Amino acid sequence: MSDSSIAKRILGQDRNILQLIAITILVFALMSWLNPDKFLRYYNFESITYIMPELGILAIAMMIAMLTGGIDLSVVGIANLAGILAGVFFHSVIVGTDQSTGMILLYTGLGILMALGIGLLAGLLNGFLISKLRITPILATLGTGQIFTGLAVVLTGGPAITGFPDGWNFIGNGKIIGVATPFVLFVIVAGAVAVLLTRTTFGVNLMLIGTNPKAAVFAGLRKDRMILYSYMLTGLLAAVAGVILSGRTNAAKSDYGASYLLQAVLIAVLGGTNPAGGKGRVLGVSIALIALMLLSSGFQILRFSNHLIDFIWGGFLLIVIALNAFRNTDR
Amino acid sequence: MTIFRRSETIIAVILLVAMVLIGLINPAFWSLDNIFGLLRSNVIIGIMALGVLVVMISGGIDVSFTAFAVAAMYLTVKGMLYFGYEGVLLPFVVATLIGLALGAFNAFFIHTFRMIPLIVTLGTGSVVRGLLLGLVGTSIVNIDKMPPQLINFAKVNLVNSTSATGTNFGLTAMILIYLGLALVTHLFLRYTMIGRSIFAYGGAPEAAKRVGFDTRKTLLFVYCFAGALAGFAGLLQGSMIWQANPRDFAGFELDVIAAVVLGGASIFGGRGSVIGTLLGVFMLVMVKNSLIIMKVDTTWQRVVVGVIIVGATALTAWRDRKKLV
Numbered sequence: 252m253s254d255s256s257i258a259k260r261i262l263g264q265d266r267n268i269l270q271l272i273a274i275t276i277l278v279f280a281l282m283s284w285l286n287p288d289k290f291l292r293y294y295n296f297e298s299i300t301y302i303m304p305e306l307g308i309l310a311i312a313m314m315i316a317m318l319t320g321g322i323d324l325s326v327v328g329i330a331n332l333a334g335i336l337a338g339v340f341f342h343s344v345i346v347g348t349d350q351s352t353g354m355i356l357l358y359t360g361l362g363i364l365m366a367l368g369i370g371l372l373a374g375l376l377n378g379f380l381i382s383k384l385r386i387t388p389i390l391a392t393l394g395t396g397q398i399f400t401g402l403a404v405v406l407t408g409g410p411a412i413t414g415f416p417d418g419w420n421f422i423g424n425g426k427i428i429g430v431a432t433p434f435v436l437f438v439i440v441a442g443a444v445a446v447l448l449t450r451t452t453f454g455v456n457l458m459l460i461g462t463n464p465k466a467a468v469f470a471g472l473r474k475d476r477m478i479l480y481s482y483m484l485t486g487l488l489a490a491v492a493g494v495i496l497s498g499r500t501n502a503a504k505s506d507y508g509a510s511y512l513l514q515a516v517l518i519a520v521l522g523g524t525n526p527a528g529g530k531g532r533v534l535g536v537s538i539a540l541i542a543l544m545l546l547s548s549g550f551q552i553l554r555f556s557n558h559l560i561d562f563i564w565g566g567f568l569l570i571v572i573a574l575n576a577f578r579n580t581d582r
Numbered sequence: 583m584t585i586f587r588r589s590e591t592i593i594a595v596i597l598l599v600a601m602v603l604i605g606l607i608n609p610a611f612w613s614l615d616n617i618f619g620l621l622r623s624n625v626i627i628g629i630m631a632l633g634v635l636v637v638m639i640s641g642g643i644d645v646s647f648t649a650f651a652v653a654a655m656y657l658t659v660k661g662m663l664y665f666g667y668e669g670v671l672l673p674f675v676v677a678t679l680i681g682l683a684l685g686a687f688n689a690f691f692i693h694t695f696r697m698i699p700l701i702v703t704l705g706t707g708s709v710v711r712g713l714l715l716g717l718v719g720t721s722i723v724n725i726d727k728m729p730p731q732l733i734n735f736a737k738v739n740l741v742n743s744t745s746a747t748g749t750n751f752g753l754t755a756m757i758l759i760y761l762g763l764a765l766v767t768h769l770f771l772r773y774t775m776i777g778r779s780i781f782a783y784g785g786a787p788e789a790a791k792r793v794g795f796d797t798r799k800t801l802l803f804v805y806c807f808a809g810a811l812a813g814f815a816g817l818l819q820g821s822m823i824w825q826a827n828p829r830d831f832a833g834f835e836l837d838v839i840a841a842v843v844l845g846g847a848s849i850f851g852g853r854g855s856v857i858g859t860l861l862g863v864f865m866l867v868m869v870k871n872s873l874i875i876m877k878v879d880t881t882w883q884r885v886v887v888g889v890i891i892v893g894a895t896a897l898t899a900w901r902d903r904k905k906l907v
Contacts, residue, residue: 322700380892380896384896384899384900385899386892386895386896386899387849387850387895387899389643389700389849390839390843390849390891390895391892391895393836393839393891394840394888394889394890394891394892394895395888395892396888397836397884397885397887397888397891398884398885398888398889398892399888400884400888401881401882401883401884401885401886401887401888402885404881404884404885405879405881405882405885408881409881510708512704513704513705513708516701516704517705520701526697526698526701527698555716556715556716558711558712558713558714558715558716558720559712559713559716559717560712561708561711561712561715561716562708562709562711562712562713562716563712564708564712565704565705565706565707565708565709565712566705566709568701568704568705568708569691569702569705569706569709572691572695572697572701572702572705573691573694573695575695576694576695576696576697
């Protein structure tokens with residue numbers, strides 16, 4: 252590969268990132284202009300750092316599924332199931348025992364392990380259906396999403412589970428050296444996934460499989476296994492998002508975050524992920540996340556109803572699709 | 583003996599076995615009351631499934647049609663109340679046209695920007711629902727306000743009977759509309775150029791284009807057809823349950839897609855039949871409704887639907903793989 256083509260490739264990718272930064276600045280300027288006194292407050296940005304991470308982690312999970320040309324429609328189901336399972340566990344062990352700090356910490360740790368474990372298992376099921384039974388990702392995860400949400404309904408009987416221990420609350424509402432805990436977690440997760448995708452064999456394999464599955468198989472990549480791992484990673488990340496969500500709201504319910512599915516897809520696509528596979532960067536997804544959080548927080552301050560904000564998210568997705576299409580025909 | 587290898591035959595056999603099993607667990611399944619009720623529950627999901635079938639044969643998927651259905655239903659009923667209109671035919675035409683126009687929007691995005699139908703329809707569905715709830719309103723039009731002529735229309739029964747306990751029940755005439763639409767869909771899929779072009783496009787889009795099909799027209803037809811049927815089914819649902827609820831049909835698209843997949847259609851396109859879809863719809867409705875008479879807790883409904891989707895897709899995936907070898 253010649254130097255100029257490498258340069259062009261990097262430039263091409265950077266152009267996408269530059270475009271995203273431009274959109275973010277535009278949104279920021281627009282919202283500051285529309286709500287001069289309320290938008291530019293420290294409190295507003297602080298609350299964004301609490302709400303943003305769960306959605307951001309779901310979007311990164313969605314991006315990983317899209318890297319191999321798939322999609323995971325069960326992420327929200329996994330997230331809720333993870334939170335609910337932990338909640339059920341706390342209800343069964345903590346009630347009636349002494350509330351010493353050590354025990355609470357132990358139970359919190361166990362709860363996290365259980366939540367993440369169910370995420371891995373759910374991802375394993377998705378990966379198995381997709382890579383071994385060769386079910387299309389859309390239908391496989393549509394079905395498993397129903398199963399996970401359904402199990403969540405069975406576990407709770409419908410209403411929300413409340414009463415998580417303090418340690419759990421800290422994950423969603425606490426602060427580490429003045430920064431929101433969920434935000435710290437998001438930065439750690441995003442960094443880890445970025446390294447995993449760009450600096451490890453696993454990540455490079457995923458990109459290659461997504462670019463050309465047939466060539467990847469002929470080149471000797473273990474495609475099925477890599478796809479299985481990628482869905483396990485997606486499930487694990489969805490469970491992390493579920494832990495943060497239930498920690499922030501101090502509750503878990505089978506139909507929390509229903510609109511997150513569309514938003515996660517939107518952020519992944521807006522962040523430059525190609526839903527047909529082979530392309531996607533954590534950095535792009537993160538910037539897209541910030542742009543959309545600023546947008547929705549601004550509209551909330553303007554007292555737009557949640558329905559209209561849903562409309563704006565959907566409209567944004569369609570506009571992004573149109574823009575991407577025009578950009579691709581340019582080349 | 584090709585008839586035994588056709589997926590419709592397999593589905594029909596599974597359906598019969600399931601009916602016998604459910605009947606053994608609870609003989610009440612075979613009561614005329616229950617059977618009529620089951621057929622009635624087939625109408626709305628079935629009409630929508632015909633639209634989704636056509637989309638899936640073209641190799642696409644649509645998750646926005648329930649939003650279109652609810653928009654068509656709510657806007658039409660609101661319009662009828664506003665103008666004090668008292669007919670039946672015109673509202674259904676209007677609802678169908680609303681769905682058709684929204685479907686054209688889908689086709690425009692999918693064709694012009696060559697984007698994956700799932701993502702486009704996620705977007706359009708969210709746009710339509712958001713606009714409807716945000717701008718038009720969230721209040722339910724209840725039976726006291728609901729146009730009576732719509733209710734009376736949907737009340738028409740083919741057969742009336744009285745059960746042992748003295749309650750009246752009947753077989754709704756709406757089933758004829760459903761079966762009529764199914765017949766029309768079957769005929770045009772089989773015997774018209776546009777129908778064949780949908781199969782051709784779903785099987786191999788590039789090949790369809792090279793042999794001279796106007797693929798833009800095909801896609802436009804497919805998504806408009808799905809939208810129109812959804813719009814019609816939306817208003818019919820409102821008439822049958824005697825209320826227009828702008829939040830209706832949330833998550834219902836999964837049931838419809840499950841029914842179509844259960845009926846043997848392939849998401850890769852090029853495969854699927856109306857008869858299979860009719861059977862798939864009946865199977866899904868029957869299993870969901872029978873959970874109650876089999877005394878399974880209703881909280882398990884979603885799990886069962888999920889297992890059905892995964893099971894049916896696993897079976898079709900296995901079938902399609904065998905064909906490839």
